[in-house]
Amino acid sequence: MTAITVTDLNKWYGTYHALRDVNLTVAEGERIVICGPSGSGKSTLIRCMNRLEEHQSGIISVGGVELNDDVKNLDAVRREVGMVFQSFNLFPHLTVLENCALPQILARKTPRAQAEEQARALLERVRIPEQAKKYPGQLSGGQQQRVAIARALCMKPRIMLFDEPTSALDPEMIGEVLDTMIHLAEEGMTMVVVTHEMGFARRVADRVIFMAEGQIVEEAPPETFFTAPANSRTQEFLRQIVH
Amino acid sequence: MDYIAARPAPAKSPAPILRILFGDAVAALITVGVIGLIVLMLPVLEWAVFDAVWHGDAAACRAGGACWAYIHDKARLILFGIYPPDQQWRPVIVIGLILAMVMASLSPRFWNARLALLWGGAILVMLVLMKGGVFGMADVPTAKWGGLPVTLLLAVLSLGMGFPLAVLLALGRQSKLPVVKAVSVCVIELVRGLPLIGLLFVAAILLPLLLPSDWTIDKLGRTVAALTVFAAAYLAEVLRGGLQGLGKGQAEAAQALGISYWKMIWHIVLPQAIQKVIPPLTNTAIVMVKNTSLVMIVGVFDMLGAGRAAAGDPAWPAPFTETYLFVAAVYFAICFGISIYARWLERGVKRKSHA
Numbered sequence: 001m002t003a004i005t006v007t008d009l010n011k012w013y014g015t016y017h018a019l020r021d022v023n024l025t026v027a028e029g030e031r032i033v034i035c036g037p038s039g040s041g042k043s044t045l046i047r048c049m050n051r052l053e054e055h056q057s058g059i060i061s062v063g064g065v066e067l068n069d070d071v072k073n074l075d076a077v078r079r080e081v082g083m084v085f086q087s088f089n090l091f092p093h094l095t096v097l098e099n100c101a102l103p104q105i106l107a108r109k110t111p112r113a114q115a116e117e118q119a120r121a122l123l124e125r126v127r128i129p130e131q132a133k134k135y136p137g138q139l140s141g142g143q144q145q146r147v148a149i150a151r152a153l154c155m156k157p158r159i160m161l162f163d164e165p166t167s168a169l170d171p172e173m174i175g176e177v178l179d180t181m182i183h184l185a186e187e188g189m190t191m192v193v194v195t196h197e198m199g200f201a202r203r204v205a206d207r208v209i210f211m212a213e214g215q216i217v218e219e220a221p222p223e224t225f226f227t228a229p230a231n232s233r234t235q236e237f238l239r240q241i242v243h
Numbered sequence: 244m245d246y247i248a249a250r251p252a253p254a255k256s257p258a259p260i261l262r263i264l265f266g267d268a269v270a271a272l273i274t275v276g277v278i279g280l281i282v283l284m285l286p287v288l289e290w291a292v293f294d295a296v297w298h299g300d301a302a303a304c305r306a307g308g309a310c311w312a313y314i315h316d317k318a319r320l321i322l323f324g325i326y327p328p329d330q331q332w333r334p335v336i337v338i339g340l341i342l343a344m345v346m347a348s349l350s351p352r353f354w355n356a357r358l359a360l361l362w363g364g365a366i367l368v369m370l371v372l373m374k375g376g377v378f379g380m381a382d383v384p385t386a387k388w389g390g391l392p393v394t395l396l397l398a399v400l401s402l403g404m405g406f407p408l409a410v411l412l413a414l415g416r417q418s419k420l421p422v423v424k425a426v427s428v429c430v431i432e433l434v435r436g437l438p439l440i441g442l443l444f445v446a447a448i449l450l451p452l453l454l455p456s457d458w459t460i461d462k463l464g465r466t467v468a469a470l471t472v473f474a475a476a477y478l479a480e481v482l483r484g485g486l487q488g489l490g491k492g493q494a495e496a497a498q499a500l501g502i503s504y505w506k507m508i509w510h511i512v513l514p515q516a517i518q519k520v521i522p523p524l525t526n527t528a529i530v531m532v533k534n535t536s537l538v539m540i541v542g543v544f545d546m547l548g549a550g551r552a553a554a555g556d557p558a559w560p561a562p563f564t565e566t567y568l569f570v571a572a573v574y575f576a577i578c579f580g581i582s583i584y585a586r587w588l589e590r591g592v593k594r595k596s597h598a
Contacts, residue, residue, distance in 0.1 A: 052495050078501040089496035093514045093595065106510060107501040135595040155500060 001028040003159050003190045004049060009058035011044060011214075018044050019055070020214040028158075031191045033201040033222075036211035037237060042194045045211070046161050049192065050081045063158065079107075082152030086164040088144045090136040090151070096123065097132040100151045107155065115154075122150040126180050142173030146180050153184075160184065162193040196241060202226060210234045301559045313562045314569050317553040321569065324389015324549035330381055334392040337369045341395050349584065351591065362403065369396065385463040389544030391573065393463075397535040397545065398577075400467050402528055405474030410513065412479035413486055427479075434476035439537055442469045447541035466538050474531050481523045485516030518592045525585035529578045536574075546570055 004026040011019035019041045026032055034042045047053040048060060051067050051074055060067045062077045090099050100119030104110040110118070123129045126146040128139075136144050145165055152160060162181065166174045178200050185191055185204045195201070201208050201222055208225040210218040210233070218225070218234045229235050258266070265271045294308025297315075304310035314321070323331050344365050348358060373392065376382035415427030434442070446469035447462055454460070489512060497507040517524065539548035547570055554566040 050499055052498060075501060078499065081499075083496075083499040085492060085496065085499075087490070087492050089490075089492035091493065091496070091511055091515075093518060102510060103497075103500040103502055106506045107503070137595065151500070 002026065003028045003030070003063060004192070005059070005061050006045075006049075007059040009045070009048065009055055009060060011041075011048060011053065011055045018214050019048070022058070022214075022216055024209070024216065024219075026159075026190065026192060028190055029188050030206045031185050031204050032193065032207050032209060033205040034192065034194045034209045034211060035196055035198075035201070035237070036217075040211040041214040042211045043163050044214075046163050046192055046194050049161055050078055050083055052083075079155070080157055081159045081161060082155055082157035083161045084145070084148050084152055084163065084165045086167050088136070088141070088148045088168070090144055090148055092136050094135075095132065096128070096134055096136065096139070096147050099136065099147060100154045103151065104154055118154050119150070122153050123147070125153070125183075126150045140173060141169045142176045145169065145173075145177045149177075149180055149184070159190045159192070162191065162195065164194050164196075166195065166197055198226070198238075198241065210237065212237075304560055304562070310560065310562045310565055313559050314565055317556070317559075317566075320390075320553040321546065321550045321566065322390045324393065324544040324552070325387050326389055326392075327381065327383060327387070330375070330383060333372045333375070333380065333383075334388075334390070337372050337392045338395060340365055340369055340372075341392075341399060351588065366400065366403070385461050388463065389546075390549040391546050393544060394532075394535050394546040397467060397470060397538060397543075398532045401470035401474045401535070402478075402531055404467075404471045405478055405531075408471065408475035409478030409482055410508075412475060413482040414508065416479065416483055417486060430472075431476045431479050434472055435480070439469075439473050439534055440540060442473055443537060443541050445469070447543075462541070463543060466541060466543050470531070470535065470538070473534070474527070477527050477530075478524070481520050481527055482516055484523065485518075485520035486512065488519045489515055521585055521589050521592065525581060529581055532577055532581070533574060546573065 002025050004024070006022055006024040009019050009022040010017070022041075022045060024032075024045075034046065036042045044053055048055050048067075049062065055067075063080045065073050065076045067073060067077055090096075091102075094102060097116060097119050100122060101112065101115040104115040104118060105112060120129060120132065123132055126149055128143055128146055128150075131139055131143060131147070136147065139147065149165075165181070166177050169177060174197070178197060181191070181193070181200065182204055191204075193200070193205075205222050207219060208222050209216055210225070210229075210231070212233050218229060218231045220229070225234070226238065229238060263270065264274045290307075291309045294306065296304050296306065296308055296310050296312045299312045300316075301313070304312060319328065319331060323334050326334055344362060347353065348362070371377065372380075373388055373396075374383060374385070412427045412431055415423045416431065418424045418427070443466060446465040450460075450465055493511055493515065494507065497511050502511070535545055536547040538545050539551070544552070550566045550570045551563075554561065554563045
């Protein structure tokens with residue numbers, strides 16, 4: 001079963017050609033790590049997968065549903081796909097518990113009691129149940145990102161997108177977020193992760209994808225990717241980030 | 244290695260009072276200036292308190308002190324205008340209702356759709372109470388309404404109806420749809436470009452001439468409409484500031500979670516935008532409360548209008564100063580109340596954002 005199919009995807013920002021003929025298939029249960037220099041289009045690609053960005057040509061289908069102007073399709077896709085952002089994007093005016101419960105109530109019409117129960121269960125799973133009554137501004141970056149993961153998981157997605165989830169974190173907090181993601185991977189979640197955490201890629205990824213200038217330059221299992229990259233751009237990139 | 248134990252910071256002794264008052268040239272100058280001002284104000288105090296006439300009739304007031312007896316005598320006229328005296332229990336209940344509703348709405352915890360409905364119901368009850376004609380209450384035409392209930396109703400109605408309109412205008416101004424955006428910008432800029440008095444004249448005098456003659460909209464209604472549109476234009480610009488202060492990430496997170504547009508606006512965007520603009524919102528609310536006094540110009544009897552009418556009674560020695568001071572005190576109480584409330588709200592917001 002394929003979870004996501006991207007076929008001949010092209011995306012422009014004005015005249016800037018951000019994604020160029022991108023083709024990618026993600027199988028159900030597969031973990032994909034996308035890396036590449038800044039401006040290579042990796043965030044744009046992942047943001048196209050739940051239509052936070054609109055593409056101009058090509059086909060993206062998620063769980064068999066094509067992403068296009070049809071709002072019904074969009075709703076169906078966003079139901080299946082959870083997303084975690086670089087800057088957490090928690091709702092600062094709501095408590096941690098409300099952050100996790102309210103989206104279920106608004107988007108799924110879940111009864112409040114049930115939504116809160118689910119929220120508590122997921123906060124337990126990301127190991128911060130004791131912060132439920134606090135506001136996001138009172139938590140550390142690592143804790144906030146774990147709440148964001150819990151919030152996305154509350155919607156029972158089948159696919160999780162991570163857009164540089166650890167890039168905004170202080171170094172000592174990266175580990176706790178990666179641990180949470182590793183747990184999630186071990187439970188069999190389909191994951192597409194944009195990250196530069198090569199340790200995570202090595203440990204979790206089924207495939208690593210390297211992008212440059214809006215194209216997929218290299219695509220390989222982690223052992224091959226890290227030990228014998230084929231493309232010279234990949235080799236150069238790996239040299240730069242692995243000091 | 245040995246860790247250094249934490250020590251308390253050295254105590255800072257308070258400066259002696261003399262150094263605060265006369266520590267340097269500027270402080271000394273200010274101190275002397277303030278003392279001078281207080282001395283200058285002494286005659287006012289004499290007029291307002293020591294020589295004042297607190298009880299008695301018009302004759303007792305000829306002496307020259309402040310005539311508070313007159314306020315006592317005319318309080319009902321100032322507070323309720325020419326509303327029939329035997330029916331004045333009705334505006335009293337209306338004021339009580341407004342205060343009760345305001346009290347019930349103070350905590351942001353209660354801000355939801357149910358409260359909005361409750362306000363709608365309460366306003367309806369207030370209007371029926373004022374107007375009468377049903378349940379055995381005598382009919383009182385709006386031309387006879389006056390005083391404090393009119394001031395409060397104008398303020399509450401114009402801000403209450405202006406706010407949802409302002410939300411739509413502010414969102415419209417940010418819309419990607421060109422027509423929606425153009426209409427919003429036009430309305431906001433047009434209304435902000437007109438003086439309120441001009442708008443009131445249009446509503447009170449020009450509008451009835453322009454509309455078909457069988458369309459009779461009450462003058463008070465038209466005045467409320469003008470104030471509402473005026474408040475909406477200013478509130479919309481204040482809200483726009485709050486909307487712009489919100490990161491794109493909030494909307495993206497809501498979208499990614501599958502929350503629909505209007506639910507996102509209501510639950511995610513507006514609460515945050517409002518929190519960001521409490522000080523300028525307060526400012527607009529206070530300005531609008533005071534702006535209601537301009538309706539006097541088109542012949543609506545608000546509290547200031549009723550006060551002026553009361554002071555014109557030839558039986559008393561033209562106590563305009565006392566009247567205006569009394570009316571000013573009521574306005575001050577309302578506006579200062581709003582100000583304190585806003586500060587309390589802001590403290591609540593700060594508590595959430597800091598550990």
